[in-house]
Amino acid sequence: MTGSDGRSLPDTQWPRWEVFKQDAEGKPHQAVGSVHAADAEHALLMARSVHVRRPAAASLWVAPADAVYAVTAEQLTAAGDRDPRGAAPADASRDGSGPQRFLVFRKTSHRRSMTFVDHVGEVDAPGPEAALAAARVAFPDPPALAWWVVPASQVVASPADEAPAWFDPARSKTYKQQSEYGTLNAGQRKGERS
Amino acid sequence: MPPESGRTEPDPQRLEAFEARIARGEKIEPGDWMPEAYRRQLVRMISQHAHSEVVGMLPEGAWITRAPSLRRKLILIAKVQDEAGHGQYLYHAAETLGVGREELVAALLEGRAKYSSVFNYPTLTWADVGMIGWLVDGAAIRNQLMLAQCSYGPYSRAMVRICAEETFHHKQGKEMVLTYAAGTPSQRAMAQDALDRWWWPSLMMLGPHDSDSPNTPQLARWGIKTKTNDQVRQEFVDEHVPELRQAGLTVPDPALRFDRASGHWVHGPIDWDEFWRVVKGNGPVNAERLAARRQAHEDGRWVREAMAAYAARAVATAS
Numbered sequence: 425m426t427g428s429d430g431r432s433l434p435d436t437q438w439p440r441w442e443v444f445k446q447d448a449e450g451k452p453h454q455a456v457g458s459v460h461a462a463d464a465e466h467a468l469l470m471a472r473s474v475h476v477r478r479p480a481a482a483s484l485w486v487a488p489a490d491a492v493y494a495v496t497a498e499q500l501t502a503a504g505d506r507d508p509r510g511a512a513p514a515d516a517s518r519d520g521s522g523p524q525r526f527l528v529f530r531k532t533s534h535r536r537s538m539t540f541v542d543h544v545g546e547v548d549a550p551g552p553e554a555a556l557a558a559a560r561v562a563f564p565d566p567p568a569l570a571w572w573v574v575p576a577s578q579v580v581a582s583p584a585d586e587a588p589a590w591f592d593p594a595r596s597k598t599y600k601q602q603s604e605y606g607t608l609n610a611g612q613r614k615g616e617r618s
Numbered sequence: 619m620p621p622e623s624g625r626t627e628p629d630p631q632r633l634e635a636f637e638a639r640i641a642r643g644e645k646i647e648p649g650d651w652m653p654e655a656y657r658r659q660l661v662r663m664i665s666q667h668a669h670s671e672v673v674g675m676l677p678e679g680a681w682i683t684r685a686p687s688l689r690r691k692l693i694l695i696a697k698v699q700d701e702a703g704h705g706q707y708l709y710h711a712a713e714t715l716g717v718g719r720e721e722l723v724a725a726l727l728e729g730r731a732k733y734s735s736v737f738n739y740p741t742l743t744w745a746d747v748g749m750i751g752w753l754v755d756g757a758a759i760r761n762q763l764m765l766a767q768c769s770y771g772p773y774s775r776a777m778v779r780i781c782a783e784e785t786f787h788h789k790q791g792k793e794m795v796l797t798y799a800a801g802t803p804s805q806r807a808m809a810q811d812a813l814d815r816w817w818w819p820s821l822m823m824l825g826p827h828d829s830d831s832p833n834t835p836q837l838a839r840w841g842i843k844t845k846t847n848d849q850v851r852q853e854f855v856d857e858h859v860p861e862l863r864q865a866g867l868t869v870p871d872p873a874l875r876f877d878r879a880s881g882h883w884v885h886g887p888i889d890w891d892e893f894w895r896v897v898k899g900n901g902p903v904n905a906e907r908l909a910a911r912r913q914a915h916e917d918g919r920w921v922r923e924a925m926a927a928y929a930a931r932a933v934a935t936a937s
Contacts, residue, residue: 437720438925440713457710457776460719462929474706477699478783496649534645536766538779570647599689600696602782605789608796609864 440489441467442574444529444543445475446482453485454539455529455572461486464580472582472590479595484582491578493552496570523548525576526555530568541572628653640841645771648714656840659833660770661715663842668708669726669733675701676910677741678750686744693790694747700787704780711772727912735893736823738901739815745798745805749812751791753820753858759784760854761824769841792861799865806866813862814870821885822893824851830890852882859883 438460444453456475461467467486476484525548529541544563549555555573582590598604632651639646646652679698685691709719725731736754741747759781766777795812798805825831825847837843845853860883862869873886895901 437718438929456779457707458713459706459710462925463932466925466929474703477696477703494649496647498650502651531647534643536774536778538775538782540647540771540775569645570649597692597696599693599790600700600783600786602785602789605786605793608789608792 438462438466441471441486442489442492443467443471443475444485444487444579445471445539446484447480449482451482453483453529453543455541456539458489459486468580468582476591476594478600479591481591481594482587483584484590485579487574487579491574493556493573494570495556497568500571523550526552526559526573527576527579528555528559528563529572529574530559530563531570532566532568534569541570546576547573628655637839640769640839644769645774646769647771653840655836656770656842657715659837659840659842660773661712661717664708664712664715664773665717665722665725666732666734668705668712668722669731670737671701671705671708672726673733673737673907673911676907677737677739678747681741681744681747684744690794697751697787697790700783704776704783707776707779708773711770711776714772723915727908727915729899729908732897734823735896735901736819738896738904738907739819740903742815743808743812745795745808745812746816748791748794748798749809749816751787751789752795753791753813753816754823755784755787755791756858757820757823757854759788760850760857764843764845764850767841767844773842795867796865799867809865810867813867817870818889818892821851821855821888822890822896824854826890826893827888855883855885 439462440458441461441464442458443456445456446453459467459470459474461470464486468484471484471486472481475481525546527543528545528547529543531541545559547555547558547562549558552573552575556571559571559573560568594600633653636646636651636653636656646656675698678694682691682694682698685694709722712722713719722731726733736757741750762777762781762784766774766781768774768777795809798809800806801809828834828846828848831847834843834846838846859869859874871886873884875884876882877884896904
């Protein structure tokens with residue numbers, strides 16, 4: 425982008441990072457959206473501002489958006505026995521040095537939701553297509569509507585030992601909760617002041 | 619953005635399968651086949667919606683320093699911060715359709731993008747902050763509850779999250795207005811004055827009459843909109859008129875009446891000339907809003923440059 429003054433704007437297009445939020449320990453990390461950030465640390469801070477203004481969160485992960493291999497059930501059906509390459513990201517993570525670990529995420533319901541794919545486990549594979557094939561065998565049920573596989577090496581987590589500093593402040597801001605206001609009724613409020 | 623491929627008619631078989639998926643209540647996800655017109659309509663709606671959240675920070679943000687108590691200040695800061703977050707959720711949803719946030723932001727800053735007409739009215743008193751929460755956010759929630767049913771997964775998810783947070787906006791505004799409506803004569807007058815100025819813009823922000831809303835039938839068939847503008851407007855009126863009256867306030871519409879047969883409140887004619895004037899850029903403070911947005915963007919330039927330099931140095935040091 426070039427500004428009206430002709431200067432090149434080092435603007436909003438830092439790389440995009442996908443954000444995964446864990447609501448509580450023991451629950452899966454879930455894809456909640458993306459942020460733009462210069463690096464992983466910046467992405468985690470942006471993710472907290474954008475996606476954790478309310479309780480509750482126990483952990484955040486971020487991964488560069490172009491490291492995510494995303495495929496829908498429709499794409500898999502259309503591809504048949506072939507790789508659904510239409511959705512393949514740049515294959516930068518493959519260097520031929522053997523299998524690597526991938527995190528597997530999937531969506532299994534059309535129900536109304538705030539989140540997209542859920543973390544379901546890991547597979548080891550030489551590349552994203554092989555990782556998806558392995559994931560379909562390892563996690564067959566219930567049938568997935570969408571899959572994401574992400575190299576584990578590309579995922580950066582919020583620091584576990586700093587979780588209270590990262591996530592506790594949002595819990596005390598109860599004035600952001602609609603429950604703080606109860607049922608508001610004009611009749612009940614007469615004569616009150618604040 | 620893909621070129622003008624969408625001008626050609628989509629493959630009838632694929633279109634039929636797509637419409638069958640929507641009829642079954644399935645969500646369309648990034649990567650799934652979709653008609654180009656579906657993608658284009660979504661980009662149009664989501665980007666207008668994102669810009670509205672961003673510009674929506676301005677009318678109220680100006681009052682943060684003048685909040686009458688620490689509690690009200692904390693609430694208002696949190697609300698404005700939410701609007702910033704909502705803009706980001708929506709830019710993300712638009713990005714899944716192949717447009718970049720940068721080009722959307724550029725369109726806003728250069729005055730090429732539309733955003734909600736309601737934000738082009740000035741906030742003259744503190745009571746406006748409460749009335750915006752109760753009426754403007756109340757109208758927005760009605761629209762967003764409908765859009766939470768949308769067939770496009772990323773837009774639907776953003777709406778579900780936004781509705782949960784906007785309910786706080788609505789309630790804090792209602793609480794504030796009810797407090798003033800039951801307060802001193804000057805507080806009551808301030809609340810009534812705010813209602814007088816925000817009532818009609820709140821009705822207008824739900825969009826043109828169905829007869830002037832040519833996109834609606836296609837948007838309905840594809841599950842993008844599940845109600846018409848007039849239906850959503852009627853829900854808003856039915857929800858808010860009894861509560862405003864119960865608070866002792868007078869809705870500034872002499873033709874307003876309750877229709878027993880239908881069970882609905884019937885409002886008087888809306889001044890659509892005013893609506894179109896504001897939408898086309900000639901509202902009371904359109905120019906001021908854009909100027910403030912541009913200034914904020916310019917003021918943030920050094921931060922963006924510093925972040926880029928820091929990241930570049932980290933890469934250089936690592937290699």
